[in-house]
Each structure stands twice: as structure tokens, then as C-alpha cells.
Amino acid sequence: MADKITIDVLTLDSVQCAACGYMMESIAALPSDVQDMIVYKEWSIKNKDGIGKFMELKGKVLPTICIERDLVFESIIPQYEELIDEMAKRAPNDEMRGRIESLREKGFEFDKIQENLAKAGAGMSTRTDSKVE
Amino acid sequence: MAKQMLIDAYRGKRTEKPPWVPYAGVHCAFLINEPADKMLQDPELLAKGVVNTAKRYNADGIPLVFDLSVEANSIGCDLKWWADNVPSVTNHPCSDKTPKDAGLQMPTKESGRWPVLYEAARIAKPQLDELDCVLMGLFCGPLTLASHLAGVRIFTDVYKNPEFAAEVIKFAGEVGAEAAKFYAEMGCEIIAIVDPVASQIKSETFQQFVTPNSQPAIKAIHAAGATSSFFICGDCTKVMEDVCKIGTHGFAIDEQLNMLFVRDLARKHGVGFGGNLKLTLALSLGLLSPREDAIVSLAAGGQEGYTFAPG
Numbered sequence: 517m518a519d520k521i522t523i524d525v526l527t528l529d530s531v532q533c534a535a536c537g538y539m540m541e542s543i544a545a546l547p548s549d550v551q552d553m554i555v556y557k558e559w560s561i562k563n564k565d566g567i568g569k570f571m572e573l574k575g576k577v578l579p580t581i582c583i584e585r586d587l588v589f590e591s592i593i594p595q596y597e598e599l600i601d602e603m604a605k606r607a608p609n610d611e612m613r614g615r616i617e618s619l620r621e622k623g624f625e626f627d628k629i630q631e632n633l634a635k636a637g638a639g640m641s642t643r644t645d646s647k648v649e
Numbered sequence: 650m651a652k653q654m655l656i657d658a659y660r661g662k663r664t665e666k667p668p669w670v671p672y673a674g675v676h677c678a679f680l681i682n683e684p685a686d687k688m689l690q691d692p693e694l695l696a697k698g699v700v701n702t703a704k705r706y707n708a709d710g711i712p713l714v715f716d717l718s719v720e721a722n723s724i725g726c727d728l729k730w731w732a733d734n735v736p737s738v739t740n741h742p743c744s745d746k747t748p749k750d751a752g753l754q755m756p757t758k759e760s761g762r763w764p765v766l767y768e769a770a771r772i773a774k775p776q777l778d779e780l781d782c783v784l785m786g787l788f789c790g791p792l793t794l795a796s797h798l799a800g801v802r803i804f805t806d807v808y809k810n811p812e813f814a815a816e817v818i819k820f821a822g823e824v825g826a827e828a829a830k831f832y833a834e835m836g837c838e839i840i841a842i843v844d845p846v847a848s849q850i851k852s853e854t855f856q857q858f859v860t861p862n863s864q865p866a867i868k869a870i871h872a873a874g875a876t877s878s879f880f881i882c883g884d885c886t887k888v889m890e891d892v893c894k895i896g897t898h899g900f901a902i903d904e905q906l907n908m909l910f911v912r913d914l915a916r917k918h919g920v921g922f923g924g925n926l927k928l929t930l931a932l933s934l935g936l937l938s939p940r941e942d943a944i945v946s947l948a949a950g951g952q953e954g955y956t957f958a959p960g
Contacts, residue, residue: 528928531731532735533845534793534882535845535846535882537737561929562929562934567936577883577884578883590884591883592851593846626802630739
């Protein structure tokens with residue numbers, strides 16, 4: 517999806533593991549203008565799809581935030597500005613890079629977290645027989 | 650099952666063999682064919698689940714719950730319940746204000762699910778005593794509770810807005826001290842601060858916010874004559890020295906750390922350590938043999954201050 521930035525969050529399980537949960541929330545709490553420019557998903561290694569993604573991206577530790585397939589935040593929950601900067605670096609075009617950078621002072625928004633987490637499948641694929649949709 | 654052996658190991662002492670603690674959590678519900686959300690809200694089922702699991706796994710100690718939403722829920726956070734998992738916190742009352750401005754109060758024994766835990770402990774404790782198994786109290790550590798209260802912004806605030814972060818984390822540490830007193834009153838002989846997100850910050854941030862705000866709880870645990878521990882998850886290599894120095898009798902880590910590294914660090918600091926049977930790769934997914942994995946952990950851990958446990 518070239519017009520969006522792809523973010524993969526490698527987790528143990530964002531419900532059971534608080535560190536994984538707040539890695540997911542760091543993406544889900546990005547402001548709505550940023551939400552329009554990203555697609556993201558939780559990959560819990562409790563299921564085979566998640567293990568496959570962990571191997572594919574060459575994950576080393578959990579949790580990890582990958583942006584455009586790069587392991588960017590490994591066992592460190594990012595600050596808002598760090599997330600914005602790393603997304604801007606990997607934006608598919610200058611126009612999007614500019615839009616993301618313009619949101620650097622905006623800060624996290626907490627009113628749509630649950631809705632955004634549901635869209636990312638957070639907590640929905642944590643059984644060994646789960647499939648990541 | 651041997652309570653004293655477990656307490657000795659948690660305090661860094663030599664034991665005849667490594668004691669064993671299954672952090673069973675909502676797996677207790679699975680073993681009695683009940684949904685996790687039902688068990689966690691029903692004291693009789695919770696006691697039944699915990700005692701049944703202790704018997705089944707020949708545990709030397711077992712937590713009453715392994716649920717880091719209890720403290721947040723008891724001071725005003727809402728929960729989403731899951732049939733096969735612990736509840737998750739769904740709102741952050743301090744996302745735009747301090748605990749004082751949000752009107753948050755210290756929890757009492759009547760707040761949130763504390764009455765359920767008191768009743769479950771009352772039922773389970775004598776049965777566990779009979780099994781010579783320690784009832785353990787685990788509560789949410791200061792940084793994880795601050796995350797529940799303020800949301801993910803707390804990880805930005807510790808750098809950009811340290812006064813706000815300090816106020817939230819200090820409040821969280823005081824809530825933790827209350828939780829520690831509750832567990833001591835329930836008869837828990839081992840009480841642990843569980844702060845998984847403390848692995849996701851830098852060492853300086855740990856020293857600035859986690860170490861000082863764990864002290865009220867550690868003081869409460871030790872004043873009650875109980876044994877203390879600090880549980881941390883993930884790749885916490887960068888803060889391991891800080892964990893060893895925090896002031897608890899010991900600590901526990903998960904499958905992402907190397908047991909030899911952890912053992913040597915624990916012995917250097919004279920504290921107990923626990924771990925790290927691989928929860929996902931061995932126990933959950935079977936990608937490694939749990940038996941072989943257990944042998945590796947047991948060989949690395951040895952018999953001095955070591956508790957065998959899932960990581």
C-alpha cells in the first residue's frame with residue numbers, strides 16, 4: 517500500500533503484556549491526521565501468523581515496532597516525537613513527509629484508542645490457533 | 650511443596666533444590682473449565698482455581714492473581730473483560746490532568762475488586778498452607794500503573810514533562826504501597842511489585858522514576874515481615890543493575906533474558922532471582938521441548954537464590 521506507511525507491532529500479546537499493550541497504544545493514540553496516513557497491525561507470537569511475521573521481519577525482541585519493515589523501536593516504548601520522526605523518514609513521498617512533520621507538536625490523542633486498537637486487531641489473535649486477518 | 654524453601658530462594662539463600670512457582674494467572678480458570686472473566690470476579694471460583702492449580706503443578710508458591718488491572722480499576726479505570734485473558738484498562742483518567750486534578754483517591758479494601766481478592770484469599774490461604782505452598786501477592790508497579798492512569802503519553806512525559814510524570818508515578822507508587830499492605834493483611838508471605846513496562850525505558854529514567862517510587866511499597870512489605878520481589882518482563886538488560894539495587898529481596902525476569910547473565914548479576918548483588926522457562930516458545934507453542942528448556946533453566950539457575958518459574 518504505497519500511499520500509506522505500514523507499521524507492524526510484534527508482541528507477545530497486547531492484552532496480557534503491558535509493555536506490548538503500550539507499544540500498541542503508542543500507535544493507536546497517534547492523532548487522527550496521522551491515522552489517515554498509516555496502516556498497522558498487532559502480530560502476537562502466540563499464533564503461527566505472528567511467528568511468521570516475527571521471522572520475516574527478523575525480529576529479535578518483544579515488543580518491537582516496525583515501520584516499513586524496519587525494526588525501529590525494540591523494547592523501548594517511543595516518545596511521540598520519536599514516532600513522528602521515524603515515520604516521516606520512511607514516508608513514501610515528500611508531500612506525506614511534510615504532512616507528518618507538521619504534526620510533530622500535536623501530541624497523542626486518547627479519544628479513539630479503543631476504536632483504533634480494534635481496527636489493528638489488538639488482542640484478537642492471541643490463541644495458538646488464531647489467524648491474523 | 651515447601652514454603653520455607655521458596656522464601657529462602659526469594660531471599661537469595663541456598664536451597665536443597667530450586668523451588669518452583671507457576672505464574673498460573675488466568676490459566677487457573679482454564680484448568681477448572683471456567684472463563685477467565687468469570688473466575689476473576691468470583692472469589693469462590695478464584696480460590697478454587699488457584700488451589701487446584703497449586704495441587705496440579707505441585708507448586709511451592711502461587712500468586713492469588715496475576716492481573717495488573719486490579720489497582721487501576723480500584724482507583725477509577727474502566728476495564729474490558731476477556732474470556733481467555735486478563736482484563737485490559739480502557740481509559741486513562743490522567744491523560745490530561747494530574748491524579749489530584751482528576752480527583753483520584755487512594756484505594757480502600759472496599760474499592761474495585763479488592764473485596765473479591767480478600768474473600769478469595771480467605772478461602773484459599775488455609776488450603777495452600779496445608780499444601781505447604783506460599784500464597785503470593787502481586788501488584789502493579791509504579792510505571793505500569795502510571796501508564797494505566799495517563800496512557801502512553803507517560804513515556805514522553807518522563808522526558809518532556811517530568812514534573813507531571815513525577816506526580817503521576819509518585820501517586821502510582823503510593824497506590825502500590827496500599828496494595829502491598831492489603832496483600833500482607835491477606836496473609837501473603839511473598840509480595841511482588843510487577844512492573845513490566847519498566848523494561849521499556851532507559852536506566853536513568855528507571856533510577857529517576859521507578860526506583861524511588863517503589864520504596865513505599867518495599868517499606869510496607871518489609872514492615873509486614875514479608876518477602877519482596879520485583880518482577881520485570883521483556884528485554885530488560887539495560888535496567889537489570891537497577892532492578893538488582895532497587896531494595897527488594899529478589900527479582901524475576903522472563904524468557905527474553907539469558908539465565909547465566911541474570912544468575913551472575915543476582916549473585917553479585919546477593920538477591921534472589923526467578924525464571925525463565927520459555928512461556929511462548931516452549932509452553933505455549935511447543936517449538937522447543939519444555940523438558941529440555943526446563944533442564945537448561947535449572948542447570949543455569951543452580952541452588953543459590955534461584956526459583957524455577959515460567960518467564
